[in-house]
Amino acid sequence: MVRLRYVWLAVMAICVQAAHPTAYAKPNVIFIAIDDQNDWIGHLGGHPLAKTPNLDKLAERGTTFLNAHCQAPLCNPSRTSLMLSLRPTTTGVYGLAPWFRTLDDWKDRVALPQHFHSHGYRTLSAGKIYHGGAGGPQQRKQEFDVWGPAGGIGAKPERKLIPPTPMGDHPLMDWGVFPHRDEDKGDYQVASWAIEQIKTAPRDQPFFLAAGFFLPHVPCYATQRWFDLFPNDDRLLPIIKADDRDDTPRFSWYLHWNLPEPRLKWVQENDQWKNLCRSYLACTSFVDAQIGRILEALAENGFAENTIVVVWGDHGWHLGSKGITGKNTLWDDGTRVPLIFAGPGVTAGGRVASPAELLDIYPTLSDLCGLSARTDLEGISLIPQLRDAKAKRERPAVTSHNQGNHGVRSERWRYIRYADGSEELYDHESDPHEWTNLASKKELATVVEEHRRWLPKIDRPPAPNSAQRVLTYDKATDEAVWEGKKVRRDDPIPE
Ligand SMILES: [Ca+2]
Ligand SMILES: [Ca+2]
Numbered sequence: 254m255v256r257l258r259y260v261w262l263a264v265m266a267i268c269v270q271a272a273h274p275t276a277y278a279k280p281n282v283i284f285i286a287i288d289d290q291n292d293w294i295g296h297l298g299g300h301p302l303a304k305t306p307n308l309d310k311l312a313e314r315g316t317t318f319l320n321a322h323c324q325a326p327l328c329n330p331s332r333t334s335l336m337l338s339l340r341p342t343t344t345g346v347y348g349l350a351p352w353f354r355t356l357d358d359w360k361d362r363v364a365l366p367q368h369f370h371s372h373g374y375r376t377l378s379a380g381k382i383y384h385g386g387a388g389g390p391q392q393r394k395q396e397f398d399v400w401g402p403a404g405g406i407g408a409k410p411e412r413k414l415i416p417p418t419p420m421g422d423h424p425l426m427d428w429g430v431f432p433h434r435d436e437d438k439g440d441y442q443v444a445s446w447a448i449e450q451i452k453t454a455p456r457d458q459p460f461f462l463a464a465g466f467f468l469p470h471v472p473c474y475a476t477q478r479w480f481d482l483f484p485n486d487d488r489l490l491p492i493i494k495a496d497d498r499d500d501t502p503r504f505s506w507y508l509h510w511n512l513p514e515p516r517l518k519w520v521q522e523n524d525q526w527k528n529l530c531r532s533y534l535a536c537t538s539f540v541d542a543q544i545g546r547i548l549e550a551l552a553e554n555g556f557a558e559n560t561i562v563v564v565w566g567d568h569g570w571h572l573g574s575k576g577i578t579g580k581n582t583l584w585d586d587g588t589r590v591p592l593i594f595a596g597p598g599v600t601a602g603g604r605v606a607s608p609a610e611l612l613d614i615y616p617t618l619s620d621l622c623g624l625s626a627r628t629d630l631e632g633i634s635l636i637p638q639l640r641d642a643k644a645k646r647e648r649p650a651v652t653s654h655n656q657g658n659h660g661v662r663s664e665r666w667r668y669i670r671y672a673d674g675s676e677e678l679y680d681h682e683s684d685p686h687e688w689t690n691l692a693s694k695k696e697l698a699t700v701v702e703e704h705r706r707w708l709p710k711i712d713r714p715p716a717p718n719s720a721q722r723v724l725t726y727d728k729a730t731d732e733a734v735w736e737g738k739k740v741r742r743d744d745p746i747p748e
Contacts, residue, residue, distance in 0.1 A: 275456050275457075275459075275559060276456055276457040277373075277457065277458060277459050279372070279373070279374070279459045279622050279623060280459065280559050280560055280561050280596060280597050280598075280621070280622055281454075281459050281460045281461070281462070281556060281559060281560040281561070282369065282374075282459075282460070282461045282462065282560065282561050282562075282563070282618060282622065283447075283462050283464070283547065283551065283560055283561070283562045283563070284382075284461065284462065284463040284464070284563055284618075285463075285464050285465075285466070285544055285547070285562070285563065285564040285565070286332075286380075286381065286382055286463070286464070286465040286466065286564075286565055286566070286567060287466050287468075287469075287537075287540055287564065287565070287566045287567075287591065288328065288381055288465070288466060288467050288468065288469070288470040288566075288567060289328075289469055289470040289471075289566070289567065289568065289569075289570045289580065290469060290537065290540075290566030290567075290569075290570070290590060290591060291566070291569035291570045291571075291572075291586060291589065291590070292569065292585075292586075292589045292590070292591070293533065293534060293537055294308055294309075294537070294591050295308065295309040296308070296309045296312050296317060297317075297319065297589075297591060299589070300491065300530075300534065301488070302483055302484075302488060302489065302534060303534060303537065303538075304482050304483075304534070304538045304541070305537060305538065305541040306541065306545070307541045307542065307544050307545030307548060308541050308544060308564065308591065308593065311544075311548065311562060311564065311593050311595050312593050312595075312604075313601065313602055314595045314601055315562070315593055315594050315595025315596065315599045315600075315601060315603070316593070316594050316595070316599050316600055316601075316602075316603030316604070316605060316638065316639050316642060317591070317592070317593045317603070317604055317605070318592040318593070318605045318609040318635075318638070319604055319605060319606055320589070320605070320606055320607065320608045320609065320650070320662065320664065321565075321589065321590055321591070321592035321608075321609040321610070321611065321650070322588040322589055322590065322608065322609070322610060322611070322650035322651075322652055322660075322662050323335075323566075323567060323568040323569070323588050323590055323610075323611050323652055324340055324341055324610060324611055324612055324651065324652055324653065325341045325347065325568065325652065325653055325654060326568040326569065326580050326581050326582055326583065326587040326588055326652060326654055327347075327348070327349065327568060327580055327581055327654070327722055328349065328381075328384040328567055328568070329346065329348065329349045329350070329352075329384035329385070330344075330346050330347050330348070331567040331568050331611065332382070332383055332384050332567055333346045333353045333383075333384075334346075334611065334612050335365075335565070335567070335611040335612055335614055335615070336364045336365050336366075336382075336383065336615070337353065337359065337362055337364055337365075337612075337615075338365070338612045338613075338614075338615035338616060338627075338630035338631055338632040339359075339362075339612065339630075339631050340612065340631055340651070340653065340709055340711070341653045342653050342656070342659075342709040342711055342712045342713055343631060343709075343711050343713065344356070344358070344359060344713070344716065345713040345714060345715055345716030345719070346716055346719070347653070347654070347655045347656070347715050347716075347719060347722070347723055347724075348715065348719045348720050348721045348722050348723040349384065349720065349721035349722060350718060350719060350720040350721055351716060351717070351718040351719060351720075352383075352384075352385055352387070352388065354387075354388060354392065355718065356716050356717065358716075363627070364396065365614070365615045365618065366378070366396060366397050366461055366463065367395070367396070368615070368619060368624060368627065369461040369618075369622070369624065370397075370398065370461075372622075372624045372625070373458065373459065374458070374459050374460060374461045375398055375399070375454075375455065375458050375459070375460045375461070376397045376398045376399070376460070376461045376462075376463075377397060377398065377399040377400075377401065377450055377460060377461070377462045377463065378396070378397040378399070378400055378401065378462075378463040378464075378465070379400070379401030379402050379403075379404060379443045379446045379447060379463070379464055379465070380401075380402070380403065380404030380405075380439065380440070380443035380463075380464055380465035380466060380467065381403075381404060381405065381465035381466070381467055382463045382465040383396070386403070397463070399450075401443065401446040401447070401450070402439070402442050402443060402446050403439070404439035404440055404442060404443040404465065404466070404467055405439040405467050406439055406467060406472060406474075407433075407437055407438040407439035407440070407441070407442070407467075408431070408433035408434075408437035408438065408474075409431075409472070409474070410431050410474070413426075413427045413472075414427055414428065414429035414430075414431065414474075415427055415428060415429065415523070415525055415528070416523050416525075418513065418515045418519065419515060419516075419519060419748075420511060420512065420513045420515075420747075421513060423513030424472075425470075425471045425472055425513070426471055426472070426513050426514065426515060427471065427472035427473075427474070428471060428472055428473035428474065428525075428528060428529055428532035428533070429473075429474065429528060429532055430474075430475070430476070430477050430480050431474035431475070431476070432476060432477065433474070433476065434476070435476055435539070438468075438539070439467055440466045440467055440468055440539070440540055440543050441543060443464050443465065443466060443543070444464065444466075444543035444544070444546045444547055445546075447462060447464040447547050447550075448546060448547060448550040450462055451547070451550045451551055451554050451556060452550065452554055454554075454556075459622075464547060466540045466543060466544075468536040468537070468539060468540050469532075469533045469536035469537045469540065469570070471514075473529070473532035473533050473535070473536045474532075474536075475532065475535040475536050475538075475539050476539075479535035479536070479538050479539045480531060480532075480535045482534070482535065482538055483531050483534050483535065485527065485531060486527075487527070489527045489530040489531050489534070490526060490527060490530060490573065491530070491572055491573050491574055492686060493517070493573050493574050493575075493686075494686065494688045497574070497575055497576065497688055498575060498576050500689065500690040501575070501677060501690060502671055502673075502675030502676070502677065503675070503742065503746075504658075504671035504672065504673045504675050504733075505582075505583075505669075505671065505675075505677070506746050507671075507724055507726075507733050507735055507740055508581050508582060508583065508654050508655070508658060508671075508724065509577060509579060509580075509581040509582060510735045510736075510740055510746075510747060511735070511736065511738075511747050512579055512581065512722075514577065514578045514579025514580070515578055516576060516577055516578070516748055517573045517576045517577060517578065518576070518748055519748075520573070520578060526572075526573060529572060529578065530572050530573075533570070533572060544564065548562065558597070559596075559597060560596050561594065561595070561596035561597065561598070561599070561618065561621050561622065562593075562594070562595045562596055563592075563593065563594050563595075563614060563617075563618065564591060564592070564593045565590060565591065565592050565593075565611055565614060566590035566591050566592075567590070567611075568580055568587060568588065568590060569582075569585070569586050569587045569588055569589050569590060570586070570587075571584075571586045571587060572586075574586045574686065581654060581722060582654070583652055583654055583658065583659070583660030583669045584660070584667070584669075584687050585662070585667060585681075585687055587652075588650070588652045588660060588662065590611065592609055592611070592614075594617070594621075594635070594639055596621075597621075598621050598636070598639065598640075599621070599639045600639060600640055600641065600642065603638070603639065603641075603642035604642055605635075605638045605642045606642075606664055607638060607644075607645055607646040607664055608646060608648070608649050608650040608662050608663060608664060609635055609638070609646070609650060610632060610648075610650045610651070612630075612631055612632035613632040613633055613634065613635050614632065614635075615627075615630055615632050616630050616632045616633060616634040617632075617634045617635040617636060617639070619634075620634045620636050621636065621639070633646070633648065648707070649661050649662055649663040649664075649704065649707050650662045651707060651708075651709060653709060653712075654724070655672075655715065655723060655724040655725070656672065656712055656713065656714050656715065656725065656726075657670075657671065657672030657712060657726060658670070658671050658672050658724070659708050659709060661704045661705075661707045661708065663704065665680065665681055665682050666678060666679065666680060666681065666700060666704060667679045667681065667687060668692075668700075668701060668704035668705070670705065670708060672724075672726040672728075672733075673726060673728070673731070676692040676701065677690045677692050678690065678691045678692040678694075678697060678700065678701055678704075679691065721736070722736070723735075723736070
């Protein structure tokens with residue numbers, strides 16, 4: 254009986270395939286973004302309780318990058334870099350503003366979806382792909398052919414669920430069980446729209462379909478069922494070192510000075526640490542389920558075999574490590590992200606330990622789909638690693654947070670250099686949490702030197718109209734300007 258059922262299912266699968274033949278040779282692309290998603294993903298091992306069955310299954314069907322890093326630890330600069338395959342240090346886009354199309358240098362630059370459009374693809378987008386709405390309706394049409402729902406937070410409680418937070422009690426700084434329907438979430442609607450596009454996709458034209466999920470970006474609201482996946486006890490808490498910041502340069506604080514994301518001290522004192530961790534894990538599992546819905550629709554509509562799926566997160570998020578919550582750092586918790594490819598041309602079960610950068614996605618997708626190669630991209634195709642996970646990459650992953658501040662992640666080491674010249678070095682072989690700064694160890698001077706040579710050669714100041722989380726530093730006066738305000742060396746570090 255069981256065997257008969259399998260035969261029946263196999264016949265059905267063949268029928269579905271045959272019923273929906275495609276008249277084009279190029280593979281489709283499903284391009285999935287997750288906002289503020291760190292490595293708390295089952296197969297990445299960032300949190301022992303993380304539950305992401307759909308992403309883990311996709312990783313088994315394709316190749317996953319275990320050492321992938323964003324080029325900027327913040328939405329707008331990370332996404333600009335990924336979509337243009339240019340470093341933030343090349344574009345000068347470091348803050349939440351400007352939108353790169355307002356800059357003379359980049360207003361006509363061919364972004365990734367436009368490259369696909371010019372090769373005959375129908376390009377579609379829903380949810381958060383770019384940071385912000387990409388201008389008015391006319392301008393939006395130039396980025397993608399078809400626009401779906403904006404997604405975002407969706408249903409919100411009438412008032413915040415957690416106590417007032419420091420730094421202006423920012424409305425986004427909230428999390429917890431919020432009893433709404435999953436269907437009322439922006440992310441659910443983005444997935445539903447993507448599924449509809451898959452079902453009704455024209456059979457004579459390949460598609461590039463982008464779906465951008467907002468969670469686990471704050472506010473982390475989810476229904477009880479997603480919280481029930483996790484025990485409400487100390488196993489939720491990440492392993493941290495209490496005095497971890499004692500050996501990090503003072504300048505490291507400037508990169509997340511006076512931000513609305515509460516410090517570890519606040520979440521501990523207000524009994525919010527476990528709640529935050531559980532909320533983040535719950536939201537990640539919810540997004541994983543939405544991705545699962547899209548992947549199921551691909552298979553049900555006969556697209557599983559001729560579609561490249563790529564999933565990426567725009568940057569990491571701290572949940573207590575280094576004394577903070579939030580983004581805007583150059584450590585692994587701020588830069589490490591999921592990056593998974595699956596589909597034709599991608600080896601199943603590949604797990605790549607070599608570093609990869611999000612700006613590699615553009616040339617990789619272009620290569621995988623046989624589009625004309627571009628010579629003006631700063632990323633390098635990941636095709637060698639998609640064929641053989643052990644294929645080496647010489648280049649480390651580089652992350653920049655404003656001019657002069659860079660993290661360089663090789664397979665074994667993390668090196669950081671700040672604008673005032675202060676440095677950090679961590680050995681991931683013996684110190685996976687980056688607890689012990691080895692930068693001043695004489696015996697490691699060669700390691701530091703090897704990593705220094707990868708610091709960006711072009712290191713532009715912030716582009717015109719840069720704002721929000723923009724840092725500049727004047728070496729002559731030793732003064733930093735953060736969010737438009739001067740920060741001096743003897744200013745007390747904000748708690
Ligand atoms: Ca983000
Ligand atoms: Ca430390």
